Amino acid sequence: MTVKLGVPSKGRLMEKTFDWFGKRGVGLRRTGSDREYAAAVDGVTGVELVLLSAGEIPRELAAGRIHLGVTGSDLVREKLAAWDTQVEEVQLMGFGHADLIIAVPNCWVDVDTLDDLDAAAAAFRATHGFRMRIATKYHRLVREFLRDQGVADYQLVDSQGATEGTVKNETAEAVADITSSGETLRANHLKILTDGLVHKSQATLFRSRKAALSDTDRDTLTEFLGKLT
Ligand SMILES: Nc1ncnc2c1ncn2[C@@H]1O[C@H](COP(=O)(O)OP(=O)(O)OP(=O)(O)O)[C@@H](O)[C@H]1O
């Protein structure tokens, strides 16, 4: 057997992940054509590279099909129930920073905090006869956060992309999404609630608590982690 390392095959995190391992003496490289998802690891034996989408890495770790995986800390928390019983955070990697936040229209001048949102939500329901809609793809994280903060009078509507556009399109009144430069929020006339930070995410190396290991794999993994951390 081999120790399996899952890394993002494309998207924001891929290149920086390759650089991060490179700086630690582990060469990750794609092999074959541009479009072929084949890869190799240089500088260490017994480790196999598996190219996956960032969004699928949490599931693969939880299923024990990979031993180590790189993805955003937001994605692990969103995709896995009781995430820390299924995976272990090995190392924050210092890139892929993004904040999951709750934002409302700039023109809601009386709404700057979660308490304000709660009050606005009750008023909204009384006026419109349905609950205020918050668009997001982070259902688990947002629901848990709002429950802990005592906000209840809302409904989540699913948005898998262009989430900030839902307010203008009148399919939601507020959004919960990732922000990095803040440009997309600004361009869509949205403001972040002052206490509306749900999670500060960054790329993270995770270890599966579920993946089986032979004695040899265990030694390989220990040696490999020694190089990385
Ligand atoms: N500006 C940003 N917008 C969205 N995600 C960001 C941003 N900056 C960093 N991230 C992080 O990047 C990760 C998502 O990476 P990426 O966008 O490459 O994957 P994806 O396209 O969503 O996933 P998949 O490959 O599954 O389609 C998340 O952990 C997210 O927090």
Ligand SMILES: O=P(O)(O)OC[C@H]1O[C@H](OP(=O)(O)OP(=O)(O)O)[C@H](O)[C@@H]1O
């Ligand atoms: O703060 P900013 O730097 O503007 O970045 C934030 C935006 O980037 C992401 O969208 P992405 O580009 O992944 O497209 P999406 O709308 O399809 O999710 C995220 O969902 C925000 O919309």
